[in-house]
Amino acid sequence: MSSPVWFITGASNGLGLLLSLRALQAKHRVIGAVRSKTKSAEAVKKIESAGGRVIELDLTESRDSIIKKVKEVGQIDYLINNAGYSIFGALEQMSEKETVQQISTNFFGPVFVIQGALEGMRARRSGLIVNLSSIAAKDPLPTCALYSGTKAGLEAMTESLASEIEPFGIKTLIVNPGAFRTNFLAPTGKLTPSAPLPQDYADTVVGKTLAAFDAADGNQKGDPVKGVERMFEIITGAPGTLGGKLTGKVKRLVLGEDALRRMKKNNAKFVEDYTLNEEVALSTDY
Template identity: 40%
Template sequence: MMSQTWLVTGASSGLGTAITASALRAGNKVLAAARNPEKASLENPQIEALGGKWVNLDVTQTDTARHVETIIHENGGLIDVVVNNAGYSLVGSIEDMSEDEIECQLSTNFKGPIRVLKGVLPFMRAQRSGTIVNVSSSAGVQGFPACGIYAGSKFALEGLSEALATELLPFGIRVLIVEPGIFRTKFLSAFVTPQAGMTEDYAGTPVETMIHAFRTSNGNQQGNPVKAAARILDVVSGTGMGVGKEKLLRLPLGPDCHDLYQAKCDSLKENLVETKEIAYSTNFE
């Protein structure tokens, strides 16, 4: 397969680093985006050793689209794959979160990919080709306690991606939603809690239980990010386990996410069956 040009946001750690390395090993050109490229380069020397290039990009900035356009122009003017991976998790009760904390979460996880896409899509439309990989989460499948705003940002990204998949079909641009479960990355050690702390009434409730799980599960996750990155590469390139999967919209990763998805589908189906009579009773006679 011919070498392609990839742009990966949030490439400085975790799944982003693994995706970048996997794409490079497959012979692709990768622009690894990070808020601090110098620090990222020192912490991940393998990326440049494999031929990757670090670029400066903070997806929370309102001029992100212009920066993305400049990055692409300065690196050949073509872009084949963009991976919107930059993100983090705000964990706590919704009522304890400030407006600024909520906005920062949405700005990174939801508005960030939109800003990147505004810079990328003119190139892909001109090429009549391209692949957009939006990294969601198992929290984009099921909202968990203490993860309301994080889940909200991922549910929003999923809805956006569904719309994009149809909007961009005439231009030969594909959209893939990646939904990782729990993988052994720095994600659980980098979550943020509200500065206000936890309202006392939430002690002993599912909110406190989930926060405790975040704090104690790091390092014990079963998911291997290197394997996850390999599966993403397979599905994007249509090789390996991705052969015949070119029309997939969603890619759940990890047994935990797949099982969660199955339970959610079963629950939704049961809910639909129980509400059909009610739904069909609301038209004018």
Template identity: 45%
Template structure:
């Protein structure tokens, strides 16, 4: 039995991961900003033996809250899942500084605060797995997603460095990149309070935003299946056998297709720029 800590476990993928870990026999510390409401919405987590704690990852007290929760659970943490996050969608022109700061405080600084709480325990035992939930937007930024994609790109880069920094301690980093999941994630996104500048009407930004709005409830991805794949890759079981060296885990045919297109585009860009790149040496 291992101890998992899952942030943002009140709904969607976070709740599915918490349940999957519990059903496999693990101990789970599930976090939510409102744990009472979260427990009522997800009774199975408590029924299976999960423990709820109150945590807002934007709080500077996050490392201490996480540290205390791990100590309360026995002083061992095997897997941490940085899942808490949301999307701010719209034009960066229309976003206030405080709206942008809140996006990055949750999606980037949030995982950092949680890691500050768990990594000392993992280093002491020279084992553990860090699962950072990114997105297909962490590799491919669509119109209207500049700040959301920006936050996930930051998480991707951070995770690449972390994987190399933590390897000497036997700590693994796995970046999970779900495609579009049939959860409430896209129904609770945030738009700038200022609204949309009229000049963007009819542009790709508005078109993609409308697509997100109309797609609610029809997304192709199954959060329960995604949670199971994540569990298998973390544990090296099922479809995760032999995948213990994976850094990235794209989930969903839609995500896979976007990644392949991105790789092809990058390759084409690189080849076109080759002569220029090699012309700048002394």
């Protein structure tokens, strides 16, 4: 039996690069996607030296272009929509270009990648689509409105998609990482709006949250190697492992103490809200 094929977007750094190398370590076949091989030369070298392949794919490309590139890959057993980023600032600051680029990268791009892979997965009656979300989808913080919105949209789309493709033997998995020690908050990877922050926000929760994110860089509790190992385990169903125990039992993987804590708090508020709403909700039917 041939080894499974992984297609991983955002393979240039962070969780995407580590997952690519972990799958290759297991002697699986990996195609990593990066925006630019030149700008990601170090990652390309690591993946190719380990036996993988790298293609160029920008998630802001047209739908036709993305679908064409994905189909050219051929067989895909594990599709990992990992590529994404956050632009940090008040929503009021975001330009049209910044807004469209954020949504295109984090939502439209993954949708088009999935569309490119589904025909082959349906034909084989198998496949797993893994969409990297964030705790920000379930517990949005100030300064991440667009990022949180795109990740929440990605989750809702995934949950609907799951019911559509289940008859074909295709599965889905949402991954909710907390804060991991990658370059997500690093000056080299962190994007801010071109428009300056209005002075009114400086001493509010927006200014304080931006400062907190700056201070958090390099101090995140999440170990990306451990996070990737849990992902690899649940994706492959590795027997006798922490992640493998969840394979087929859950449609969501939560990674990090902070993510678990924040999700529990958010869920408790959600339950409180709909409980208080019960009388109102039941009052509007014919």
